[in-house]
Amino acid sequence: MGSSTSRVSGRLVVIFKFGKKGKKASQGQGDDVEVELIRFQTEFDVKANEKLVRVAFEPLKELLTDGLTRRAETIRVDPKGDRATIGFLVDGIPVPAGRIPRQRAHAMTQMTKVLAGMDATERTQPQAGEINASLSDDEYELQVHTQPVAGGLERLTVHFRNLDERLDKPEDIGMTVEMKTTIRELNGNSQGVFLVCGPSRSGVTTTLYASVRGLDAYLRDIQTICFTEDRELVNITKFEANAEDDFEETLRRCVRVEPDVILLDPVLDADVAKVLLGFQDSVAFMTEIAAADAAVGLLKWSEWIGDPSLAAESLNGAISQKLIRKLCNSCKEAYKPNPKLMQKIGLDPEEIPVLYRKARPPEEVTERGEEIEPCLPCNDTGYLGRVAVFELIEVNEEIRQLIASGADAGQLKSKARESEMMTLQKDAMRHVADGTTSLEELQRAFKS
Numbered sequence: 001m002g003s004s005t006s007r008v009s010g011r012l013v014v015i016f017k018f019g020k021k022g023k024k025a026s027q028g029q030g031d032d033v034e035v036e037l038i039r040f041q042t043e044f045d046v047k048a049n050e051k052l053v054r055v056a057f058e059p060l061k062e063l064l065t066d067g068l069t070r071r072a073e074t075i076r077v078d079p080k081g082d083r084a085t086i087g088f089l090v091d092g093i094p095v096p097a098g099r100i101p102r103q104r105a106h107a108m109t110q111m112t113k114v115l116a117g118m119d120a121t122e123r124t125q126p127q128a129g130e131i132n133a134s135l136s137d138d139e140y141e142l143q144v145h146t147q148p149v150a151g152g153l154e155r156l157t158v159h160f161r162n163l164d165e166r167l168d169k170p171e172d173i174g175m176t177v178e179m180k181t182t183i184r185e186l187n188g189n190s191q192g193v194f195l196v197c198g199p200s201r202s203g204v205t206t207t208l209y210a211s212v213r214g215l216d217a218y219l220r221d222i223q224t225i226c227f228t229e230d231r232e233l234v235n236i237t238k239f240e241a242n243a244e245d246d247f248e249e250t251l252r253r254c255v256r257v258e259p260d261v262i263l264l265d266p267v268l269d270a271d272v273a274k275v276l277l278g279f280q281d282s283v284a285f286m287t288e289i290a291a292a293d294a295a296v297g298l299l300k301w302s303e304w305i306g307d308p309s310l311a312a313e314s315l316n317g318a319i320s321q322k323l324i325r326k327l328c329n330s331c332k333e334a335y336k337p338n339p340k341l342m343q344k345i346g347l348d349p350e351e352i353p354v355l356y357r358k359a360r361p362p363e364e365v366t367e368r369g370e371e372i373e374p375c376l377p378c379n380d381t382g383y384l385g386r387v388a389v390f391e392l393i394e395v396n397e398e399i400r401q402l403i404a405s406g407a408d409a410g411q412l413k414s415k416a417r418e419s420e421m422m423t424l425q426k427d428a429m430r431h432v433a434d435g436t437t438s439l440e441e442l443q444r445a446f447k448s
Helices: 050-069 102-115 177-186 204-213 247-256 270-277 294-305 308-314 339-344 363-368 397-404 409-418 424-433 439-445
Strands: 005-009 032-036 072-080 083-090 093-101 127-135 138-149 153-162 192-198 222-225 261-264 284-290 315-327 332-335 355-358 383-394
Touching: 032 050, 050 072, 050 102, 050 127, 050 153, 072 102, 083 102, 093 102, 102 127, 102 138, 102 153, 177 192, 177 315, 177 383, 192 204, 192 294, 204 261, 204 284, 204 315, 204 383, 222 247, 247 261, 247 270, 270 294, 270 308, 284 294, 294 308, 294 315, 294 383, 294 397, 294 409, 308 315, 308 397, 315 355, 315 424, 315 439, 355 439, 383 409, 383 424, 397 409, 424 439
Parallel strands: 192 284, 192 315, 222 261, 261 284
Antiparallel strands: 005 032, 072 083, 072 153, 083 093, 127 138, 138 153, 315 383, 332 355
């Protein structure tokens, strides 16, 4: 479809009044500015969906444009009663984005399904699809999911992926040189399993590829037996699997090539884990596993193998990550923290005289009841974007013995801290120290 624009008032980024003419801002003042709407790079039968296009196409473009403009990574449209609530996820924080009539939400959901190549007539089963789109100079992949709800309606979830944003190397995602070196060493013996752990949509795949990119691909033979999306993997070879071979036979053929490391798709069950166990003494495996954190991932692997001693012998290490918000550079302020607090959190007040936080209005301005000009880059939230912090558990002899003895996740974490391995909280403090984030954000992120 061609480019189209809408006029909104320019102050804070606002919520469009979906489907209404004019599309004026509901707040703020200033001159009207042209806002370009999202462009879909997909083909569909306009004539067969003529009514749907007339009712829902423009409102859907406005909704998606609003989400991207407000830096949402996810949009959710959830029918409830005679209305549907719209919610954005911005830097991991749920943001209410208004309510619309249920029938309009239904039409927008069906329009999205058509664009994503899904079956618009099927409303009783979950579906998934993708839309390629662009906004301004950025290219996006929209991952679309629908889930049936009561009344013959569906919940719509759209995840945005910026295809122009490259987070491939360890330094791109905030890994330290020391951590990159440790991961290299853990996978340096061409045997064993290295797990990248985390919940869905927490950055697990990005961490996996950054970890692999941290290996020396010029000195090590690294092969992939996985879907690598569109990621560029320099000097890393994609192993050509035969369509008629099962996973075990594909692994056997790949191992005959004598690679040092094999990069795999996520391990989803015990059957796959046990297949890997049969080859782990010949090659190092790097893969993902769905788990809350690194310690839980190690124990999940042990459970799947069914023999804690065998599982412990097969493991090299595990890494997990957590995304925390970064302070907005346009509105953050420095302050002098309490020296006792600094000592308590492990920071030297002599070396780090100031920390940073979201700017607070001056007391005299607050007392007079004056309005403060909002910060436009971050929508006045005080935060703009996120950075990863990491937990890395190296499976040394002590950790190996704990896994073999059936220890729980708490015991593994305690031993890792005792051995001065990297923890999420410890890694996060360096971002506090250099002003990337705030103590308030760490309290929010780790309160659970």
